[in-house]
Amino acid sequence: MDSLAILALAIILCLSYFTITKTLRRSQSDNQPRYPPEPTSRWPVIGHLPVLAGPELPHRALAALADKYGAVFSLRLGINRVLVVSSSEIAKELFTTNDTAVISRPAVTASKLFSYNFAMFGLGPYGDYWREMRKITMIELLSSRRMELLRRFRESEVRKSINHLFKVIGDNPEIDLKKWIGDLSLNLMLRIIAGKSSSASDGAVPLKFKTAVRELFHYMGMFVVGDALPFLGWMDIGGHQKEMKRAFRELDGYLQEWLIEHKKNRAEKTEHDFMDVLLSVLDGESLHGYDSDTIIKATSLSMIAGGTDTSTVTVTWAIALLLNNRHVLRKAQEEIDGGVSKERAVTEGDIGKLVYLQSIVKETMRMYPPAPL
Template sequence: MDSLAILALAIILCLSYFTITKTLRRSQSDNQPRYPPEPTSRWPVIGHLPVLAGPELPHRALAALADKYGAVFSLRLGINRVLVVSSSEIAKELFTTNDTAVISRPAVTASKLFSYNFAMFGLGPYGDYWREMRKITMIELLSSRRMELLRRFRESEVRKSINHLFKVIGDNPEIDLKKWIELFHYMGMFVVGDALPFLGWMDIGGHQKEMKRAFRELDGYLQEWLIEHKKNRAEKTEHDFMDVLLSVLDGESLHGYDSDTIIKATSLGKSGDRRGHREVSLPAINRQRDDEDVPAGTSVGGAGVR
């Protein structure tokens, strides 16, 4: 009798275990988000990276996948899940009705480094800092009145940039554009650590080392530019992009970022890679400006072509 009781108890416990386990799995499955279809050609660890690294151009490879899996599908780039949208109607809805879902940018190595750890709000995650900096930028820096005040500065910058480009072409017809758009070159560079973070410390290809070197050079120019603006701030009658930021922030920190970092990051995001060629520095550009067109020490508030 005791043996039968023990056997019955064991059967009951086993049935209870399997019932509870099945219920929990079903509950977890129901709570998990439903992802778009994913190609079956996923490799372990590296995901669908071979699909984009194959002989076919990436946009053609994605178009072929869209024909097979539909206008919306997902890929795995290393450990990162990527949503691919090939329909203009869906993309429009995504960036209007559901814009807050996609407004954040990927936290890749280049973005984190060149944005001063996402102090450049356009490359940072959506949140309180993003909203506050966007408000400051739209009201204080990109308003119609401010853009009109800085119009002649932008025109002068474009003119001088074109003149400098013609001079460089005259000296050397073969121009390495990577030196002119080095920042954008790094921003579009594939870094193994972005797809496979556990390999980031190895710096395969040496890309992170090159990025850090370029960032130190760029930060040096921006820091010198900022010091020059602080020094001449009281004497200037016309205020540029950086002067406005100095006045608005007034030395105050914002969501963990000090004012100097915010100013340098926002100025970089506003004007692009102002270094241009490695031999041209920001202070040198300021000193080269024509006093009749642009007052000394005045920077351009609009996006230049450098």
């Protein structure tokens, strides 16, 4: 009888333990945020990194996961949780109604090193500094008035690049069009931002700067082990951090040289570029913990990089699509011949009349957005 009583008591205690444990777990899960579903193929420590590192292209791998788990799901890239959105409606709501929740970029190694410790507002966290620098940039560089003032510089650089292209074609009919478009975009941004040009007459120094800018694009899209697994960051697996620091020193050296030159010639200049404008606006004062020199260099680099890469990608894809769809190319040529004439080059003032050409640009950006995955 005693043994039966002990057995019954043990069973009651076990049932009570499991009931209480289950209740506690349920209450804890109710208080925790509900995350979107995530694939079950998650590895310990590294998470879903093997999914993106497989033989399939990343965007196709993500599309396959979206078909299986829905338009919104999450991934674990090392210790980081990532939200994947594959619906235009949800993406629109995310970047309008809930934009402040996703407006900051991840604080990865490349962002920290190339942005002067996040002084580059495009890579820094959302806050007072971000809003202030965005306001200055929109008013002093991207406003309609400023764009009109800079119009002749843009048209001048385009003419110079086309003339150079005709000279090169005479010696060698095979042209790396992507490189030529990239050089044109960089020439244009350097002229607007720093009053410089990376044309061949400037010698080897601009060539080094162009190389460093290309390295910036390369490293900004590179996977660094330390970003997914911070406890391995000190090891610098692959030596990427060392190479990033070298490329940044190269870029900073030129930006510092141009900044000193602008300060020295400030009183004598009649035409002011973006660096001159920033010198006047900041007037040597710090802003949210960053000194004025750092802000000017970081913002200038942000504009140069942002304006160069996106323009190059869009124009390259547009030309590639036109060459592969000759009927579209012919129709665009007919519109230009009819709306502008064959006697002169197209100017920015003509663009408003070229509706079909505008549609080509819009369709190119729809099919191939100028942004990394």
